[in-house]
Amino acid sequence: MRPLSGDLLGSFDxxxxxxxxxxxxxxxxxxxQLFSREHLQVVFSNPTLLLRFTAFLSTHxxxxxxxxxxxxxxxxxxxxxxxxxxxxxxxxxxxxxxxxTSPIAATINPALENRAAQAFDALVDHDLPAYITHxxxxxxxxxxxxxxxDVTRPDNPIIFASEGPKDEHIRYHIxxxxxxxxxxxxxxxxxxxxxxxxxxxxxxxxxANDTDAGQKKDEFxxxxxxxxxGELETVRRFGGKMHRExxxxxxxxxxxxxxxxxxxxxxxxxxxxxxxxxxxxxxxxKLSGIFQHVTQILATVSAVAFLAWFHHLSGRLDPxxxxxxxxxxxxxxxxxxxxxxxxxxxxxxxxxxQELAPERSMTTGLLAGSPGPASNxxxxxxxxxxxxxxxxxxxxxLPEMDFSITIANNPAAPKHAPKNKGHEVMIYxxxxxxxYDRLPDxxxxxxxxxxxxxxxxxxxxxxxxxxxxLNNAHVVREGYVNMRCxxxxxxPEWLRTDTGQDTLGKQEESVLERCWQELxxxxxxxxxxxxxxxxxxxxxxxxxxxxxxxxxxxxRDWILKTPLSDYxxxxxxxxxxxxxxxxxxxxxxxxxxxxxxxxxxCFGGDLAYKQYWELFxxxxxxxxxxxxxxxxxxxxxxxxxxxxxxxxxxxxSATTSHLLLRTHIAxxxxxxxxxxxxxxxxxxxxxxxxxxxxxxxxxGDGF
Numbered sequence: 166m167r168p169l170s171g172d173l174l175g176s177f178d179x180x181x182x183x184x185x186x187x188x189x190x191x192x193x194x195x196x197x198q199l200f201s202r203e204h205l206q207v208v209f210s211n212p213t214l215l216l217r218f219t220a221f222l223s224t225h226x227x228x229x230x231x232x233x234x235x236x237x238x239x240x241x242x243x244x245x246x247x248x249x250x251x252x253x254x255x256x257x258x259x260x261x262x263x264x265x266t267s268p269i270a271a272t273i274n275p276a277l278e279n280r281a282a283q284a285f286d287a288l289v290d291h292d293l294p295a296y297i298t299h300x301x302x303x304x305x306x307x308x309x310x311x312x313x314x315d316v317t318r319p320d321n322p323i324i325f326a327s328e329g330p331k332d333e334h335i336r337y338h339i340x341x342x343x344x345x346x347x348x349x350x351x352x353x354x355x356x357x358x359x360x361x362x363x364x365x366x367x368x369x370x371x372x373a374n375d376t377d378a379g380q381k382k383d384e385f386x387x388x389x390x391x392x393x394x395g396e397l398e399t400v401r402r403f404g405g406k407m408h409r410e411x412x413x414x415x416x417x418x419x420x421x422x423x424x425x426x427x428x429x430x431x432x433x434x435x436x437x438x439x440x441x442x443x444x445x446x447x448x449x450x451k452l453s454g455i456f457q458h459v460t461q462i463l464a465t466v467s468a469v470a471f472l473a474w475f476h477h478l479s480g481r482l483d484p485x486x487x488x489x490x491x492x493x494x495x496x497x498x499x500x501x502x503x504x505x506x507x508x509x510x511x512x513x514x515x516x517x518x519q520e521l522a523p524e525r526s527m528t529t530g531l532l533a534g535s536p537g538p539a540s541n542x543x544x545x546x547x548x549x550x551x552x553x554x555x556x557x558x559x560x561x562x563l564p565e566m567d568f569s570i571t572i573a574n575n576p577a578a579p580k581h582a583p584k585n586k587g588h589e590v591m592i593y594x595x596x597x598x599x600x601y602d603r604l605p606d607x608x609x610x611x612x613x614x615x616x617x618x619x620x621x622x623x624x625x626x627x628x629x630x631x632x633x634x635l636n637n638a639h640v641v642r643e644g645y646v647n648m649r650c651x652x653x654x655x656x657p658e659w660l661r662t663d664t665g666q667d668t669l670g671k672q673e674e675s676v677l678e679r680c681w682q683e684l685x686x687x688x689x690x691x692x693x694x695x696x697x698x699x700x701x702x703x704x705x706x707x708x709x710x711x712x713x714x715x716x717x718x719x720x721r722d723w724i725l726k727t728p729l730s731d732y733x734x735x736x737x738x739x740x741x742x743x744x745x746x747x748x749x750x751x752x753x754x755x756x757x758x759x760x761x762x763x764x765x766x767c768f769g770g771d772l773a774y775k776q777y778w779e780l781f782x783x784x785x786x787x788x789x790x791x792x793x794x795x796x797x798x799x800x801x802x803x804x805x806x807x808x809x810x811x812x813x814x815x816x817x818s819a820t821t822s823h824l825l826l827r828t829h830i831a832x833x834x835x836x837x838x839x840x841x842x843x844x845x846x847x848x849x850x851x852x853x854x855x856x857x858x859x860x861x862x863x864x865g866d867g868f
Contacts, residue, residue: 195349198365199358202285205293207364208357213710220707221296229292236284239277241391246272248384297355301345304354306687307715354713398541542637544607549573549582549592551613558615562629567605569596570613587724588735589700594721601714607637609703611648619699621650623766623841634764635703638868642860644708645746649697650759657753659695660740673736676729680737684723691750694740708746720745762858765848765868768840770857777840784833791826 198204208214222229250271258266352359392400545567550556552575559568571592572578573585582591593610615628624630631648640646649655662677673680681690727734743752757774761767768774847853855862 207361239281244388251384543605546609549589554613590738597717604706639762640703646703648701655698658693695751696743700739766844767848
């Protein structure tokens, strides 16, 4: 059959030939991009991406942190050399001065350049593949938890059956056959990889059109981007001093003469930064998420990306993470593992049992030096409020603070919650979702009441004092800080996860196990959830960004869809925040450490702190005795006067006891006031703070 006249040749072809200018997609080339130097360069060029990468290293690859700092310092030195060359190159000859006409050779340091290049190559070869693996485990795990293991979905493909006899258990292993080639092709949820592909496409287009790539950064801009907070403070205070007509020297209250510090903020060691990693993963070298126990990845024709993946990982991961070949004694979905499945990751079960030693330090310090003073940090206070709440105290007491106030029960308010459910949880998560890309250094979550019983006693139960006294540097070190220091209620063992029934009025315990499986489906169920009440805490920007925005959306959707009441769903989260941001199911820092490093009230140690409260309890008993004696004594002794006729000996004795109690109370109040003032004074010394909290401190480190 021939085409009709006028039809083009090839019009009857089922598949049109590809356009010659079009480059067909190649999974192999895309995978090479994924593990390339250019990919890591994109990570280093974006502060947010670099923060995630450095936080990953500090948690999972701490041995690589010195190498990272070494590379960045070498790079800073090279950029300083380039800037000096640019300044020297700009020197023009001066008429009448012959010596200014001779050219100046550019300064080069091949040894330094080679060292920086080798350090970067080591990061590309060893740490970039591990970081990508970590990210894909998170992405796949979250996708499975949302799309497959969500039992509320009507199209849920998993059929649950009873356990049957006690010695038999039905197990459904997820993660046996996971192909991420589609993720690699679409650059799914990997922002740095998306940017690399965009940059490559634009560069190829510019080369084809012979156009300039755009304005480049000058040498000084490149150098200034690498300056740390101490160096920037020096520039702020002394920069341009030679060009000022007058200069008023300011007291350096921030650095106190601190020496040069590396530029990185790496502290995320109190909890795992991974999406679904377990507490023990860092020490054991084990994988997490859907690969927590047994994982098989099929390297088929449709999954070429994994061939390259294991090519990069082989020999570079910890021994327990390396690919292995051959059979496996266990079964997966009823099919024995055999040599026909050549690529297998396996590791042992994780031990999630944790013992919190009494002296456990919750403030281990930064891996790259202490943070600067509180004034160097930006922060916002997020407050959920009801329409009827009186929140005028916020602007009156804290006019200098930035606040985000959301009305929970008024949909017509300018800033309102999607639904008034889950207590403060809905508003906390909504803020993180809406502001994920423009977070300040510190996000502080507080209730709308100024005075309440669950605020800190030594700060007058006053929320404004707590907000004002909070040490931002402490938040940056810890990542997550509970604003309440007192253990009761909440510590050391509060919610049991294995009761299945309401105990001691804790209604949420009856549904806690089921909620845990929905919220953290790949994490083992702990025995307890515990932290000081009552859902007021501070987060560092780094800790918020350690989880993807999609995770916060997932949890907010859970609040919106769960059949649990507003009260129960909120109570579940009250003792889950610490796990989400630290992976600690029980997080009960010593009270004196919380007060000292968190708010600057330092008694000198746990013993002195306990002695203060012993005196306080003693005063409380005297006050109770005084109240009882006042109720029982005769009416004519209301003013504390002696009986005139001297015949009522019992009344005279009661009066003496009454006056003695008042004296004891007054003496104890004076003693408590003096000790508290001394504690505030001691807390103003950063060295004493660090000493009491058990963290290292060097001269000039600040708080």
